[in-house]
Amino acid sequence: MRPPKRLRRKAKSFVLLGLCGVAVLLMLAPLASILFTCFANGAGAITPAFFLKNPPSACNPNLGAPCPVGGVADAILGTLLLVALASLIALPLGILGGIYLSEFAERPLARPARFLADVMTGIPSIVIGVFVFGIFYFFAEEGWISSFSVISGYTGAVALAVIMIPVVARTCEEALRLVPISIREASLALGIPRHRTILRIVLSSARGGVLTGALLAVARAGGETAPLLLTAGFTTGTIFGLSGWTPSLPVLIYEFSAGGYANTTQLAWGAALILVLMMLVISVGARLALRNRFGGRSA
Amino acid sequence: MSGDKVVVEHLNAWYGKTHAVQDISLSFPDKQATAIIGPSGCGKSTFIRCLNRIHETQPKARAEGKVLLDGDDVYQADPTEIRRKIGMVFQRPNVFPTMSIYGNVAAGLKLHGGYSRDEIDTLVIESLKKSALWDEVKEKLDQSALQLSGGQQQRLCIARALAVQPEVLLMDEPASALDPISTARIEDLIFDLKNQVPVIIVTHNMQQAARVADRTAFLYLGKLVEIAPTRDLFERPAEKLTESYITGRFG
Numbered sequence: 001m002r003p004p005k006r007l008r009r010k011a012k013s014f015v016l017l018g019l020c021g022v023a024v025l026l027m028l029a030p031l032a033s034i035l036f037t038c039f040a041n042g043a044g045a046i047t048p049a050f051f052l053k054n055p056p057s058a059c060n061p062n063l064g065a066p067c068p069v070g071g072v073a074d075a076i077l078g079t080l081l082l083v084a085l086a087s088l089i090a091l092p093l094g095i096l097g098g099i100y101l102s103e104f105a106e107r108p109l110a111r112p113a114r115f116l117a118d119v120m121t122g123i124p125s126i127v128i129g130v131f132v133f134g135i136f137y138f139f140a141e142e143g144w145i146s147s148f149s150v151i152s153g154y155t156g157a158v159a160l161a162v163i164m165i166p167v168v169a170r171t172c173e174e175a176l177r178l179v180p181i182s183i184r185e186a187s188l189a190l191g192i193p194r195h196r197t198i199l200r201i202v203l204s205s206a207r208g209g210v211l212t213g214a215l216l217a218v219a220r221a222g223g224e225t226a227p228l229l230l231t232a233g234f235t236t237g238t239i240f241g242l243s244g245w246t247p248s249l250p251v252l253i254y255e256f257s258a259g260g261y262a263n264t265t266q267l268a269w270g271a272a273l274i275l276v277l278m279m280l281v282i283s284v285g286a287r288l289a290l291r292n293r294f295g296g297r298s299a
Numbered sequence: 300m301s302g303d304k305v306v307v308e309h310l311n312a313w314y315g316k317t318h319a320v321q322d323i324s325l326s327f328p329d330k331q332a333t334a335i336i337g338p339s340g341c342g343k344s345t346f347i348r349c350l351n352r353i354h355e356t357q358p359k360a361r362a363e364g365k366v367l368l369d370g371d372d373v374y375q376a377d378p379t380e381i382r383r384k385i386g387m388v389f390q391r392p393n394v395f396p397t398m399s400i401y402g403n404v405a406a407g408l409k410l411h412g413g414y415s416r417d418e419i420d421t422l423v424i425e426s427l428k429k430s431a432l433w434d435e436v437k438e439k440l441d442q443s444a445l446q447l448s449g450g451q452q453q454r455l456c457i458a459r460a461l462a463v464q465p466e467v468l469l470m471d472e473p474a475s476a477l478d479p480i481s482t483a484r485i486e487d488l489i490f491d492l493k494n495q496v497p498v499i500i501v502t503h504n505m506q507q508a509a510r511v512a513d514r515t516a517f518l519y520l521g522k523l524v525e526i527a528p529t530r531d532l533f534e535r536p537a538e539k540l541t542e543s544y545i546t547g548r549f550g
Contacts, residue, residue, distance in 0.1 A: 191381075
Protein backbone atom coordinates (compact mmCIF):
# COMPACT_ATOMS: atom_id res chain seq x y z
CA MET A 1 0.00 0.00 0.00
CA ARG A 2 1.33 3.43 -0.92
CA PRO A 3 1.68 5.90 1.93
CA PRO A 4 -0.70 8.85 1.75
CA LYS A 5 0.21 11.67 -0.60
CA ARG A 6 0.91 14.08 2.18
CA LEU A 7 3.54 11.82 3.74
CA ARG A 8 5.27 11.19 0.42
CA ARG A 9 5.43 14.89 -0.22
CA LYS A 10 6.90 15.46 3.22
CA ALA A 11 9.49 12.72 2.68
CA LYS A 12 10.53 14.18 -0.67
CA SER A 13 10.82 17.61 0.84
CA PHE A 14 12.91 16.22 3.69
CA VAL A 15 15.32 14.40 1.34
CA LEU A 16 15.76 17.35 -1.01
CA LEU A 17 16.25 19.78 1.82
CA GLY A 18 18.84 17.42 3.29
CA LEU A 19 20.69 17.26 -0.04
CA CYS A 20 20.75 21.07 -0.26
CA GLY A 21 22.13 21.23 3.26
CA VAL A 22 24.88 18.72 2.45
CA ALA A 23 25.78 20.70 -0.71
CA VAL A 24 26.10 23.87 1.35
CA LEU A 25 28.35 22.13 3.87
CA LEU A 26 30.56 20.72 1.08
CA MET A 27 30.77 24.16 -0.48
CA LEU A 28 31.82 25.79 2.79
CA ALA A 29 34.26 23.05 3.82
CA PRO A 30 37.27 24.40 1.86
CA LEU A 31 36.68 27.88 3.25
CA ALA A 32 36.49 26.56 6.81
CA SER A 33 39.61 24.51 6.20
CA ILE A 34 41.53 27.50 4.83
CA LEU A 35 40.51 29.72 7.70
CA PHE A 36 41.30 27.02 10.27
CA THR A 37 44.72 26.18 8.77
CA CYS A 38 45.69 29.84 8.44
CA PHE A 39 44.75 30.52 12.04
CA ALA A 40 46.35 27.34 13.37
CA ASN A 41 49.66 27.91 11.60
CA GLY A 42 49.71 31.67 11.27
CA ALA A 43 48.37 32.97 14.55
CA GLY A 44 51.67 32.23 16.30
CA ALA A 45 53.52 34.47 13.86
CA ILE A 46 51.39 37.50 14.66
CA THR A 47 53.49 39.51 17.09
CA PRO A 48 54.27 43.22 17.17
CA ALA A 49 57.53 42.44 15.35
CA PHE A 50 55.50 40.83 12.56
CA PHE A 51 54.11 44.24 11.66
CA LEU A 52 57.21 46.28 12.46
CA LYS A 53 60.19 44.35 11.13
CA ASN A 54 61.29 42.91 7.83
CA PRO A 55 62.34 39.33 7.18
CA PRO A 56 65.91 38.55 8.19
CA SER A 57 68.00 38.63 5.07
CA ALA A 58 70.51 35.96 4.09
CA CYS A 59 70.26 33.97 7.30
CA ASN A 60 70.54 30.21 7.08
CA PRO A 61 69.63 28.60 10.40
CA ASN A 62 71.38 25.39 9.34
CA LEU A 63 74.71 27.22 9.66
CA GLY A 64 74.60 27.45 13.45
CA ALA A 65 73.31 30.60 15.08
CA PRO A 66 69.48 30.79 15.29
CA CYS A 67 67.90 33.33 12.96
CA PRO A 68 65.55 36.06 14.16
CA VAL A 69 62.01 35.54 12.91
CA GLY A 70 61.50 39.13 11.85
CA GLY A 71 58.27 40.34 10.26
CA VAL A 72 56.61 41.30 7.01
CA ALA A 73 56.21 45.04 7.61
CA ASP A 74 57.23 46.21 4.15
CA ALA A 75 55.31 43.46 2.39
CA ILE A 76 52.13 44.67 4.11
CA LEU A 77 53.01 48.25 3.21
CA GLY A 78 53.91 47.15 -0.33
CA THR A 79 50.57 45.40 -0.81
CA LEU A 80 48.69 48.44 0.51
CA LEU A 81 50.62 50.83 -1.75
CA LEU A 82 50.32 48.61 -4.81
CA VAL A 83 46.59 48.12 -4.36
CA ALA A 84 46.06 51.81 -3.58
CA LEU A 85 47.82 52.99 -6.73
CA ALA A 86 46.18 50.26 -8.82
CA SER A 87 42.75 51.32 -7.49
CA LEU A 88 43.54 54.96 -8.19
CA ILE A 89 44.15 54.04 -11.82
CA ALA A 90 41.53 51.33 -12.27
CA LEU A 91 38.47 52.61 -10.40
CA PRO A 92 37.93 55.86 -12.33
CA LEU A 93 38.68 54.20 -15.67
CA GLY A 94 36.58 51.15 -14.84
CA ILE A 95 33.61 53.16 -13.59
CA LEU A 96 33.72 55.49 -16.60
CA GLY A 97 33.96 52.42 -18.83
CA GLY A 98 30.99 50.86 -17.05
CA ILE A 99 28.98 54.04 -17.56
CA TYR A 100 29.79 53.94 -21.27
CA LEU A 101 28.81 50.27 -21.58
CA SER A 102 25.51 50.78 -19.77
CA GLU A 103 24.35 54.30 -20.64
CA PHE A 104 25.67 54.52 -24.18
CA ALA A 105 24.93 50.91 -25.10
CA GLU A 106 23.53 51.98 -28.47
CA ARG A 107 26.89 53.45 -29.59
CA PRO A 108 28.78 51.27 -32.08
CA LEU A 109 31.81 51.00 -29.76
CA ALA A 110 29.85 49.57 -26.83
CA ARG A 111 29.41 46.00 -28.05
CA PRO A 112 33.04 45.37 -29.02
CA ALA A 113 34.17 47.09 -25.81
CA ARG A 114 31.98 44.81 -23.70
CA PHE A 115 33.28 41.76 -25.57
CA LEU A 116 36.91 42.83 -25.09
CA ALA A 117 36.33 43.49 -21.39
CA ASP A 118 35.00 39.94 -21.06
CA VAL A 119 38.02 38.58 -22.92
CA MET A 120 40.30 40.63 -20.68
CA THR A 121 38.82 39.19 -17.47
CA GLY A 122 39.66 35.75 -18.87
CA ILE A 123 43.31 36.45 -19.68
CA PRO A 124 45.63 34.57 -17.28
CA SER A 125 47.09 37.08 -14.88
CA ILE A 126 50.66 35.94 -15.51
CA VAL A 127 50.18 36.97 -19.16
CA ILE A 128 49.12 40.43 -18.00
CA GLY A 129 52.28 40.54 -15.89
CA VAL A 130 54.43 39.68 -18.90
CA PHE A 131 52.55 42.23 -21.02
CA VAL A 132 53.00 45.09 -18.56
CA PHE A 133 56.62 44.13 -17.97
CA GLY A 134 57.10 44.18 -21.76
CA ILE A 135 55.61 47.65 -22.04
CA PHE A 136 57.79 49.08 -19.28
CA TYR A 137 60.83 47.29 -20.72
CA PHE A 138 60.06 48.98 -24.04
CA PHE A 139 59.75 52.36 -22.31
CA ALA A 140 63.16 51.82 -20.71
CA GLU A 141 64.69 50.77 -24.05
CA GLU A 142 63.39 53.98 -25.58
CA GLY A 143 64.91 55.89 -22.70
CA TRP A 144 61.57 57.28 -21.47
CA ILE A 145 62.00 55.78 -18.01
CA SER A 146 65.01 54.62 -16.05
CA SER A 147 65.83 50.97 -16.49
CA PHE A 148 65.65 50.64 -12.70
CA SER A 149 61.92 51.42 -12.94
CA VAL A 150 61.10 48.42 -15.13
CA ILE A 151 60.75 46.19 -12.10
CA SER A 152 59.11 48.43 -9.56
CA GLY A 153 55.98 49.02 -7.58
CA TYR A 154 54.72 51.31 -10.35
CA THR A 155 54.92 48.53 -12.92
CA GLY A 156 53.24 46.18 -10.43
CA ALA A 157 50.43 48.64 -9.76
CA VAL A 158 49.83 49.05 -13.51
CA ALA A 159 49.64 45.26 -13.88
CA LEU A 160 47.11 45.05 -11.04
CA ALA A 161 45.14 47.94 -12.57
CA VAL A 162 44.96 46.14 -15.92
CA ILE A 163 43.46 43.16 -14.09
CA MET A 164 41.00 45.35 -12.18
CA ILE A 165 39.70 47.59 -14.97
CA PRO A 166 37.53 45.06 -16.85
CA VAL A 167 36.17 43.66 -13.56
CA VAL A 168 35.19 47.13 -12.34
CA ALA A 169 33.75 48.11 -15.73
CA ARG A 170 31.56 45.03 -16.09
CA THR A 171 30.26 45.02 -12.51
CA CYS A 172 29.62 48.76 -12.75
CA GLU A 173 27.75 48.21 -16.01
CA GLU A 174 25.63 45.46 -14.46
CA ALA A 175 24.86 47.62 -11.43
CA LEU A 176 23.83 50.58 -13.62
CA ARG A 177 21.63 48.34 -15.77
CA LEU A 178 19.68 47.36 -12.67
CA VAL A 179 18.54 50.97 -12.29
CA PRO A 180 15.14 51.06 -13.99
CA ILE A 181 14.63 53.21 -17.09
CA SER A 182 11.82 54.93 -15.17
CA ILE A 183 14.38 56.49 -12.78
CA ARG A 184 16.33 57.92 -15.73
CA GLU A 185 13.09 59.22 -17.23
CA ALA A 186 12.06 60.80 -13.93
CA SER A 187 15.31 62.73 -13.88
CA LEU A 188 15.28 63.72 -17.55
CA ALA A 189 11.64 64.82 -17.21
CA LEU A 190 12.72 67.29 -14.51
CA GLY A 191 14.92 68.93 -17.11
CA ILE A 192 18.09 67.55 -15.56
CA PRO A 193 20.69 67.19 -18.36
CA ARG A 194 21.77 63.69 -19.32
CA HIS A 195 25.30 63.87 -17.88
CA ARG A 196 23.95 64.97 -14.51
CA THR A 197 21.23 62.36 -14.68
CA ILE A 198 23.88 59.69 -15.15
CA LEU A 199 26.37 60.98 -12.59
CA ARG A 200 24.02 62.17 -9.87
CA ILE A 201 20.89 60.05 -10.20
CA VAL A 202 21.73 56.77 -11.95
CA LEU A 203 25.18 56.28 -10.42
CA SER A 204 23.84 57.22 -7.01
CA SER A 205 20.95 54.77 -7.34
CA ALA A 206 23.44 52.04 -8.24
CA ARG A 207 26.11 53.02 -5.74
CA GLY A 208 25.75 49.85 -3.67
CA GLY A 209 26.42 47.65 -6.69
CA VAL A 210 29.21 49.86 -8.02
CA LEU A 211 30.93 49.90 -4.63
CA THR A 212 30.61 46.13 -4.30
CA GLY A 213 32.18 45.68 -7.72
CA ALA A 214 35.00 48.05 -6.82
CA LEU A 215 35.71 46.28 -3.54
CA LEU A 216 35.64 42.85 -5.18
CA ALA A 217 38.17 44.11 -7.73
CA VAL A 218 40.32 45.49 -4.90
CA ALA A 219 40.15 42.14 -3.12
CA ARG A 220 41.10 40.34 -6.31
CA ALA A 221 44.06 42.65 -6.93
CA GLY A 222 45.21 42.27 -3.33
CA GLY A 223 45.44 38.51 -3.71
CA GLU A 224 47.15 38.39 -7.12
CA THR A 225 50.62 36.85 -7.17
CA ALA A 226 51.50 36.01 -10.75
CA PRO A 227 51.40 39.48 -12.31
CA LEU A 228 53.56 40.89 -9.51
CA LEU A 229 56.34 38.30 -9.84
CA LEU A 230 57.53 39.85 -13.10
CA THR A 231 56.63 43.46 -12.40
CA ALA A 232 56.93 44.47 -8.75
CA GLY A 233 59.56 41.88 -7.92
CA PHE A 234 60.37 41.06 -4.33
CA THR A 235 62.80 42.16 -1.66
CA THR A 236 63.30 41.57 2.02
CA GLY A 237 64.82 45.00 2.31
CA THR A 238 63.23 48.29 3.25
CA ILE A 239 61.16 49.99 0.55
CA PHE A 240 60.93 53.66 -0.26
CA GLY A 241 57.58 54.13 -1.94
CA LEU A 242 56.98 52.17 -5.10
CA SER A 243 60.08 53.22 -7.02
CA GLY A 244 62.09 50.03 -6.57
CA TRP A 245 61.48 46.34 -6.11
CA THR A 246 58.37 46.15 -4.00
CA PRO A 247 57.43 43.17 -1.82
CA SER A 248 53.80 42.18 -1.43
CA LEU A 249 52.07 39.63 0.77
CA PRO A 250 51.15 37.17 -2.02
CA VAL A 251 54.66 37.17 -3.49
CA LEU A 252 56.13 36.87 0.01
CA ILE A 253 53.98 33.81 0.62
CA TYR A 254 55.13 32.40 -2.71
CA GLU A 255 58.81 33.08 -1.97
CA PHE A 256 58.79 31.91 1.64
CA SER A 257 56.52 28.88 1.55
CA ALA A 258 59.03 26.90 -0.48
CA GLY A 259 62.09 27.99 1.49
CA GLY A 260 62.04 25.26 4.09
CA TYR A 261 63.42 27.42 6.89
CA ALA A 262 61.29 27.46 10.00
CA ASN A 263 61.33 31.24 10.39
CA THR A 264 60.36 32.11 6.80
CA THR A 265 57.71 29.38 6.74
CA GLN A 266 56.21 30.89 9.86
CA LEU A 267 56.23 34.33 8.23
CA ALA A 268 54.51 32.87 5.16
CA TRP A 269 51.74 31.42 7.35
CA GLY A 270 51.37 34.70 9.19
CA ALA A 271 51.23 36.58 5.88
CA ALA A 272 48.60 34.15 4.59
CA LEU A 273 46.48 34.77 7.68
CA ILE A 274 46.80 38.54 7.35
CA LEU A 275 45.95 38.41 3.64
CA VAL A 276 42.87 36.26 4.27
CA LEU A 277 41.76 38.62 7.04
CA MET A 278 42.24 41.62 4.73
CA MET A 279 40.06 39.99 2.07
CA LEU A 280 37.48 39.18 4.75
CA VAL A 281 37.40 42.79 5.91
CA ILE A 282 36.95 43.99 2.33
CA SER A 283 34.13 41.52 1.70
CA VAL A 284 32.37 42.53 4.89
CA GLY A 285 32.94 46.14 3.82
CA ALA A 286 31.25 45.36 0.52
CA ARG A 287 28.26 43.91 2.39
CA LEU A 288 28.02 46.97 4.60
CA ALA A 289 28.32 49.21 1.55
CA LEU A 290 25.19 47.56 0.19
CA ARG A 291 23.20 48.92 3.06
CA ASN A 292 22.28 52.46 2.21
CA ARG A 293 22.06 55.22 4.74
CA PHE A 294 18.41 54.46 5.42
CA GLY A 295 19.28 50.99 6.66
CA GLY A 296 17.75 49.18 3.72
CA ARG A 297 19.47 47.61 0.75
CA SER A 298 20.00 49.65 -2.38
CA ALA A 299 20.37 48.19 -5.86
CA MET B 300 -3.98 80.10 -30.73
CA SER B 301 -5.24 82.77 -28.41
CA GLY B 302 -5.14 81.63 -24.79
CA ASP B 303 -3.78 78.24 -25.77
CA LYS B 304 -0.77 77.24 -23.70
CA VAL B 305 0.26 74.30 -25.85
CA VAL B 306 -0.53 73.89 -29.53
CA VAL B 307 0.28 70.71 -31.41
CA GLU B 308 0.45 70.79 -35.19
CA HIS B 309 0.73 67.70 -37.38
CA LEU B 310 2.60 65.64 -34.82
CA ASN B 311 3.90 62.26 -35.94
CA ALA B 312 5.92 59.84 -33.83
CA TRP B 313 7.56 56.52 -34.48
CA TYR B 314 9.04 53.67 -32.49
CA GLY B 315 11.35 52.06 -34.98
CA LYS B 316 8.94 51.32 -37.84
CA THR B 317 5.76 51.63 -35.76
CA HIS B 318 3.95 54.84 -36.60
CA ALA B 319 2.50 55.39 -33.12
CA VAL B 320 1.20 58.94 -33.47
CA GLN B 321 -0.25 59.95 -36.82
CA ASP B 322 -0.70 63.57 -37.79
CA ILE B 323 -2.30 64.81 -34.58
CA SER B 324 -3.16 68.49 -34.24
CA LEU B 325 -4.79 69.91 -31.15
CA SER B 326 -4.39 72.61 -28.57
CA PHE B 327 -4.48 72.84 -24.81
CA PRO B 328 -5.83 76.00 -23.18
CA ASP B 329 -4.30 77.43 -20.03
CA LYS B 330 -5.75 76.47 -16.63
CA GLN B 331 -7.69 73.48 -17.85
CA ALA B 332 -7.32 69.77 -17.48
CA THR B 333 -7.46 67.83 -20.71
CA ALA B 334 -7.85 64.07 -20.67
CA ILE B 335 -6.62 61.83 -23.43
CA ILE B 336 -8.45 58.53 -23.64
CA GLY B 337 -8.34 55.59 -25.96
CA PRO B 338 -7.75 51.84 -25.97
CA SER B 339 -4.35 50.39 -25.09
CA GLY B 340 -1.77 50.98 -27.77
CA CYS B 341 -3.62 53.88 -29.37
CA GLY B 342 -0.59 56.14 -28.98
CA LYS B 343 -1.85 58.28 -26.10
CA SER B 344 1.25 57.82 -23.96
CA THR B 345 3.55 58.34 -26.93
CA PHE B 346 1.62 61.47 -27.76
CA ILE B 347 2.18 63.18 -24.42
CA ARG B 348 5.76 61.88 -24.26
CA CYS B 349 6.37 63.90 -27.44
CA LEU B 350 5.19 67.10 -25.77
CA ASN B 351 8.16 67.23 -23.36
CA ARG B 352 10.50 65.46 -25.77
CA ILE B 353 11.03 62.48 -23.47
CA HIS B 354 9.89 60.20 -26.32
CA GLU B 355 13.11 60.82 -28.23
CA THR B 356 15.30 59.68 -25.32
CA GLN B 357 14.45 56.09 -26.16
CA PRO B 358 16.46 54.22 -28.77
CA LYS B 359 14.94 54.26 -32.28
CA ALA B 360 12.21 56.69 -31.29
CA ARG B 361 11.61 59.85 -33.27
CA ALA B 362 9.01 62.55 -33.73
CA GLU B 363 8.11 65.11 -36.39
CA GLY B 364 5.79 68.08 -36.40
CA LYS B 365 5.34 71.14 -34.25
CA VAL B 366 4.63 71.51 -30.56
CA LEU B 367 4.26 75.14 -29.56
CA LEU B 368 4.61 76.24 -25.96
CA ASP B 369 3.43 79.86 -25.73
CA GLY B 370 4.00 80.06 -29.47
CA ASP B 371 7.60 78.81 -29.43
CA ASP B 372 8.41 75.49 -31.07
CA VAL B 373 9.49 72.98 -28.49
CA TYR B 374 11.43 71.08 -31.13
CA GLN B 375 13.61 74.10 -31.87
CA ALA B 376 14.56 74.59 -28.22
CA ASP B 377 16.93 72.94 -25.78
CA PRO B 378 15.19 69.74 -24.66
CA THR B 379 16.33 70.06 -21.03
CA GLU B 380 14.81 73.54 -20.88
CA ILE B 381 11.57 72.21 -22.36
CA ARG B 382 11.37 69.32 -19.90
CA ARG B 383 11.79 71.75 -17.09
CA LYS B 384 8.90 73.87 -18.32
CA ILE B 385 6.71 70.85 -19.12
CA GLY B 386 6.71 68.59 -16.09
CA MET B 387 5.71 64.95 -16.17
CA VAL B 388 4.30 62.35 -13.79
CA PHE B 389 4.59 58.75 -14.87
CA GLN B 390 2.40 55.69 -14.66
CA ARG B 391 4.27 54.09 -11.79
CA PRO B 392 5.75 56.10 -8.95
CA ASN B 393 9.46 56.46 -9.76
CA VAL B 394 10.98 58.10 -6.72
CA PHE B 395 14.78 58.31 -6.55
CA PRO B 396 15.51 55.27 -4.37
CA THR B 397 18.63 56.52 -2.61
CA MET B 398 17.23 59.93 -1.75
CA SER B 399 15.18 61.10 1.19
CA ILE B 400 11.67 62.49 0.85
CA TYR B 401 13.12 66.00 0.95
CA GLY B 402 15.92 65.03 -1.43
CA ASN B 403 13.46 63.77 -4.01
CA VAL B 404 11.51 67.01 -4.13
CA ALA B 405 14.68 69.09 -4.06
CA ALA B 406 16.47 67.00 -6.71
CA GLY B 407 15.39 69.05 -9.72
CA LEU B 408 16.25 72.35 -8.03
CA LYS B 409 19.60 71.13 -6.73
CA LEU B 410 20.70 69.61 -10.00
CA HIS B 411 19.72 72.69 -11.98
CA GLY B 412 21.64 74.87 -9.58
CA GLY B 413 21.12 78.54 -8.96
CA TYR B 414 18.82 78.18 -5.95
CA SER B 415 19.77 79.16 -2.43
CA ARG B 416 19.14 76.77 0.43
CA ASP B 417 16.25 78.91 1.64
CA GLU B 418 14.65 79.02 -1.79
CA ILE B 419 14.92 75.24 -2.07
CA ASP B 420 13.39 74.79 1.39
CA THR B 421 10.49 77.06 0.52
CA LEU B 422 9.81 75.41 -2.83
CA VAL B 423 10.02 71.90 -1.34
CA ILE B 424 7.48 72.72 1.37
CA GLU B 425 5.23 74.55 -1.08
CA SER B 426 5.31 71.62 -3.52
CA LEU B 427 4.61 69.06 -0.81
CA LYS B 428 1.63 71.14 0.29
CA LYS B 429 0.35 71.48 -3.28
CA SER B 430 0.57 67.73 -3.72
CA ALA B 431 -1.35 67.20 -0.44
CA LEU B 432 1.50 65.20 1.07
CA TRP B 433 2.89 67.73 3.52
CA ASP B 434 0.84 66.68 6.55
CA GLU B 435 1.84 63.06 6.10
CA VAL B 436 5.59 63.61 5.67
CA LYS B 437 6.48 66.83 7.50
CA GLU B 438 7.86 64.86 10.45
CA LYS B 439 10.04 62.56 8.36
CA LEU B 440 11.47 64.60 5.49
CA ASP B 441 14.90 63.03 5.94
CA GLN B 442 13.67 59.45 5.72
CA SER B 443 13.82 57.23 2.67
CA ALA B 444 11.22 57.95 0.01
CA LEU B 445 10.84 54.21 -0.48
CA GLN B 446 9.12 53.73 2.85
CA LEU B 447 6.09 55.70 1.65
CA SER B 448 3.06 53.84 0.29
CA GLY B 449 2.51 53.66 -3.46
CA GLY B 450 -0.05 56.46 -3.39
CA GLN B 451 2.21 58.65 -1.25
CA GLN B 452 5.13 57.95 -3.57
CA GLN B 453 3.04 59.04 -6.53
CA ARG B 454 2.11 62.28 -4.76
CA LEU B 455 5.81 62.71 -3.97
CA CYS B 456 6.50 62.39 -7.70
CA ILE B 457 3.91 65.09 -8.32
CA ALA B 458 5.58 67.31 -5.70
CA ARG B 459 8.94 66.64 -7.34
CA ALA B 460 7.55 67.67 -10.72
CA LEU B 461 5.92 70.81 -9.24
CA ALA B 462 9.09 71.90 -7.40
CA VAL B 463 10.80 73.05 -10.59
CA GLN B 464 7.76 75.25 -11.27
CA PRO B 465 6.62 73.82 -14.60
CA GLU B 466 4.27 75.72 -16.88
CA VAL B 467 2.46 72.57 -17.98
CA LEU B 468 1.98 69.25 -16.20
CA LEU B 469 1.76 65.99 -18.13
CA MET B 470 0.41 62.91 -16.39
CA ASP B 471 0.69 59.47 -17.94
CA GLU B 472 -1.98 57.30 -16.29
CA PRO B 473 -0.88 58.61 -12.90
CA ALA B 474 -3.34 56.51 -10.89
CA SER B 475 -3.38 53.26 -12.81
CA ALA B 476 -1.05 51.54 -10.34
CA LEU B 477 -2.90 52.82 -7.26
CA ASP B 478 -5.77 51.69 -5.04
CA PRO B 479 -9.14 53.50 -5.22
CA ILE B 480 -8.50 55.76 -2.21
CA SER B 481 -5.11 56.89 -3.51
CA THR B 482 -6.68 57.35 -6.92
CA ALA B 483 -9.34 59.62 -5.46
CA ARG B 484 -6.66 61.72 -3.75
CA ILE B 485 -4.72 62.08 -7.01
CA GLU B 486 -7.91 63.10 -8.81
CA ASP B 487 -8.69 65.74 -6.18
CA LEU B 488 -5.18 66.99 -6.65
CA ILE B 489 -5.53 67.28 -10.41
CA PHE B 490 -8.70 69.24 -9.83
CA ASP B 491 -6.78 71.77 -7.69
CA LEU B 492 -3.65 71.83 -9.83
CA LYS B 493 -5.36 72.71 -13.08
CA ASN B 494 -6.11 76.16 -11.71
CA GLN B 495 -2.37 76.79 -11.56
CA VAL B 496 -1.02 74.94 -14.58
CA PRO B 497 -2.71 73.25 -17.50
CA VAL B 498 -2.82 69.51 -16.86
CA ILE B 499 -2.76 66.99 -19.68
CA ILE B 500 -3.66 63.57 -18.39
CA VAL B 501 -3.60 60.26 -20.19
CA THR B 502 -6.02 57.74 -18.77
CA HIS B 503 -7.61 54.49 -19.77
CA ASN B 504 -10.27 55.07 -17.15
CA MET B 505 -13.18 56.93 -18.71
CA GLN B 506 -14.82 57.72 -15.37
CA GLN B 507 -11.59 59.37 -14.33
CA ALA B 508 -11.57 61.50 -17.47
CA ALA B 509 -15.18 62.45 -16.79
CA ARG B 510 -14.34 63.41 -13.20
CA VAL B 511 -11.26 65.55 -13.67
CA ALA B 512 -11.07 66.85 -17.22
CA ASP B 513 -12.58 69.97 -18.76
CA ARG B 514 -11.96 68.60 -22.19
CA THR B 515 -11.35 65.10 -23.43
CA ALA B 516 -9.63 63.84 -26.57
CA PHE B 517 -10.23 60.38 -27.96
CA LEU B 518 -7.37 58.69 -29.78
CA TYR B 519 -7.66 55.53 -31.81
CA LEU B 520 -4.88 53.69 -33.68
CA GLY B 521 -2.55 56.66 -33.45
CA LYS B 522 -5.08 59.18 -34.78
CA LEU B 523 -7.14 61.83 -33.05
CA VAL B 524 -10.78 60.88 -33.47
CA GLU B 525 -12.27 63.87 -31.70
CA ILE B 526 -11.75 66.37 -28.93
CA ALA B 527 -14.59 68.09 -27.13
CA PRO B 528 -15.64 69.42 -23.74
CA THR B 529 -15.72 66.31 -21.55
CA ARG B 530 -19.48 66.36 -21.03
CA ASP B 531 -20.19 66.66 -24.74
CA LEU B 532 -17.75 63.92 -25.62
CA PHE B 533 -19.36 61.49 -23.22
CA GLU B 534 -22.96 62.50 -23.77
CA ARG B 535 -23.09 63.52 -27.42
CA PRO B 536 -19.99 62.20 -29.18
CA ALA B 537 -19.71 63.50 -32.72
CA GLU B 538 -18.07 60.39 -34.03
CA LYS B 539 -19.55 56.90 -34.20
CA LEU B 540 -16.15 55.46 -33.16
CA THR B 541 -16.10 57.52 -29.98
CA GLU B 542 -19.57 56.41 -29.11
CA SER B 543 -18.75 52.72 -29.54
CA TYR B 544 -15.65 53.13 -27.36
CA ILE B 545 -17.29 54.97 -24.50
CA THR B 546 -20.25 52.63 -24.48
CA GLY B 547 -17.83 49.76 -24.13
CA ARG B 548 -18.39 48.09 -27.49
CA PHE B 549 -14.61 47.73 -27.99
CA GLY B 550 -11.36 48.69 -26.34
